[in-house]
Amino acid sequence: MRLHPIDIVIIVAYLAGITLFGLRFRKSQRSLRDYFLADRNIPWWAIALSIVAAETSTLTIISTPGIAYGGNFGFLQIVFGYLLGRVVISLIFIPQYFRGDMFTAYELIDRRFGAALHRLTAGVFLITRAAAEGVRVLAISIVVGIALGITHDIWSIAIVIALTLIYTFEGGMAAVIWTDVIQMFIYVGGTIVGFVMLTHLVPGGWPFIHASAAEAGKLQVLNFSFNFFDKYTFWAGLIGGMFLTTASHGTDQLMVQRLLAARNQRDSKVALLSSGIVILAQFTLFLLVGAGLWVFYRMYPPTTPFTSPDRIFPTFIVDHMPQGISGLLIAAILAAAMSNLSAALNSLSSTSMMDFYLRMRPETPERKKLVLSRAATFVWGIVLFALAMAARGKGAVLELGLSIASVAYGGLLGVFLLGVLTKRAKQTGAIIGMLCGLALNVYIWKWTKVPFTWYVTLGSITTFVVGYLASLMETDGNGPTNPS
Numbered sequence: 001m002r003l004h005p006i007d008i009v010i011i012v013a014y015l016a017g018i019t020l021f022g023l024r025f026r027k028s029q030r031s032l033r034d035y036f037l038a039d040r041n042i043p044w045w046a047i048a049l050s051i052v053a054a055e056t057s058t059l060t061i062i063s064t065p066g067i068a069y070g071g072n073f074g075f076l077q078i079v080f081g082y083l084l085g086r087v088v089i090s091l092i093f094i095p096q097y098f099r100g101d102m103f104t105a106y107e108l109i110d111r112r113f114g115a116a117l118h119r120l121t122a123g124v125f126l127i128t129r130a131a132a133e134g135v136r137v138l139a140i141s142i143v144v145g146i147a148l149g150i151t152h153d154i155w156s157i158a159i160v161i162a163l164t165l166i167y168t169f170e171g172g173m174a175a176v177i178w179t180d181v182i183q184m185f186i187y188v189g190g191t192i193v194g195f196v197m198l199t200h201l202v203p204g205g206w207p208f209i210h211a212s213a214a215e216a217g218k219l220q221v222l223n224f225s226f227n228f229f230d231k232y233t234f235w236a237g238l239i240g241g242m243f244l245t246t247a248s249h250g251t252d253q254l255m256v257q258r259l260l261a262a263r264n265q266r267d268s269k270v271a272l273l274s275s276g277i278v279i280l281a282q283f284t285l286f287l288l289v290g291a292g293l294w295v296f297y298r299m300y301p302p303t304t305p306f307t308s309p310d311r312i313f314p315t316f317i318v319d320h321m322p323q324g325i326s327g328l329l330i331a332a333i334l335a336a337a338m339s340n341l342s343a344a345l346n347s348l349s350s351t352s353m354m355d356f357y358l359r360m361r362p363e364t365p366e367r368k369k370l371v372l373s374r375a376a377t378f379v380w381g382i383v384l385f386a387l388a389m390a391a392r393g394k395g396a397v398l399e400l401g402l403s404i405a406s407v408a409y410g411g412l413l414g415v416f417l418l419g420v421l422t423k424r425a426k427q428t429g430a431i432i433g434m435l436c437g438l439a440l441n442v443y444i445w446k447w448t449k450v451p452f453t454w455y456v457t458l459g460s461i462t463t464f465v466v467g468y469l470a471s472l473m474e475t476d477g478n479g480p481t482n483p484s
Helices: 005-023 032-040 044-055 058-070 073-092 107-112 115-148 153-166 172-201 205-215 234-250 253-260 265-299 309-320 325-360 366-390 397-421 427-447 452-473
Strands: none
Touching: 005 172, 005 325, 032 172, 032 253, 032 325, 032 366, 044 172, 044 253, 044 265, 044 325, 058 073, 058 115, 058 265, 058 309, 058 325, 073 234, 073 265, 107 115, 107 397, 115 153, 115 253, 115 309, 115 325, 115 366, 115 397, 115 427, 153 366, 172 205, 172 253, 172 265, 172 309, 172 325, 205 265, 234 253, 234 397, 234 452, 253 265, 253 325, 265 309, 309 325, 325 366, 397 427, 397 452, 427 452
C-alpha cells in the first residue's frame, strides 16, 4: 500500500460513516414516490448542491486538472455554455415536467408523442448512461489503484463496484441527495486544502505559480478561433456547451430526477440556476490545481512519466500530501464518486421500472415495486463493472465520458425540442429524426475528427429538422400532438 495506515483508517472510517448516514433514510421509503423522488420534499439548495455533486464526480476531479496540465483554461468556455443551457432548461423544460405527476423525463415524451417513442428515448438513456457511467467507474478505479498500489485494473474496478454495492440504496433519492450535499462540502474543501498545500510546496508560492503558468499560456481562457476542429474555442464552448447541458440536465434522467424532487417548479428552477454559479467556481478551482501541478512537476519531475493525464492529481495526493490530508482527499474523491454512482444507479433503476416494467405490469403491489427496484440496482451494478472493463485504455476519461454521452444526447434533445416547441411534429416523424440524429453522431464520433463539443449541437439540429420535415410529410397523425 502506498498510503500511510493513518490515511487508510481515515478512508475506511469516512466510507463507513457515509454508509451509516445513508441507512438513516431507509424507514422513510414506503412507495416509489418516496424512493425515486424523495416524496418531493427536498429544499432547493440541497438539490442545487446535489446537481453540482453529480457534475463533479471522480471523473471530473481527476481529469479536469489533467486538461489544464496539458493545455490551458480553455475548458471554461464550455462551462459558459453550461450556464446558458441552464437558462434554456428553466424556460422550456421545467414547466413541462411539473405539469402532472412525472417520475422520469421520458414520461413527457409518452404524453406528447406516444408509447413507441417513449420506449425508444428511455432505452437510449439506459444504454448511453450505463456506458458513460462505466467510464466514471474506470475513473474511480484509477484513484483506488494509485492509492493502494494496485496495478491490475480488474482489482481496482472490482473494489469500487463492491464498495458502491455495499453503500446502501435503500434510502432512495433522499439518501442520494443528502449524501451529495455532504460530499460536495468535503471534496471542495479537500481540494482547496490540496491546492493550498501545493502552493506551499512550490518555492515562491502562488505568485510564482501564477507567473509561470501565465507565461506559458496556461491561464488563457478565451479562444475566438473559427477552427471547427478545435474543441476548446469560444464558439464551440458557448454553443456546444449550451446544447450539451440542455440535453444532460433537461433530458437525462440522472439530472431530471433531481429537478423532479423539488417541492415546486420555482424551487426546481432556482436549484438549477444557482448550481451553475457553483459549477463555474468549481471548474476554475480544478483547473487552478492543474496549472499548479504543471509548475510543480516542472521543478520536481516525477520518477516515472505519467501514462495518462488522469493519474497526475491522484499521484500527487498520494506522494506529496501530508499524512491524514492524503487520506481525507482520497476518501472525499471516492465517497463523492460512490454517491454519484448511486445516483446513476437510482436513475437507471427508476427508468427501468417506470418506463418499462410498470408499463407492462401496472398492477404490481407497492412492496414488490420497491424490491424489484433494488434488484435492478444490483443488476445495473454488474453491467457497469463490465462496461468499465471495456473502457480501459481509451484515453482521458473526462473527454471519453462526455463523448459517449454526447452521441446520444443529440437525438434525445432534438426529440424533446420537437415535443415542446412544435405542435405539428408526430411520433413517426420524430422517430425518424431521432434515428438520423443518432446515426449522424455515431458516424461523427467514430469516423471524423469533429470534436465532442459539437456532437449534441449537430445531432439535435439534425433530429429536429428531419423529424419536423418527416412529420409534415405524414398524411395522418399517430399520437398526441398537443404538448400540454
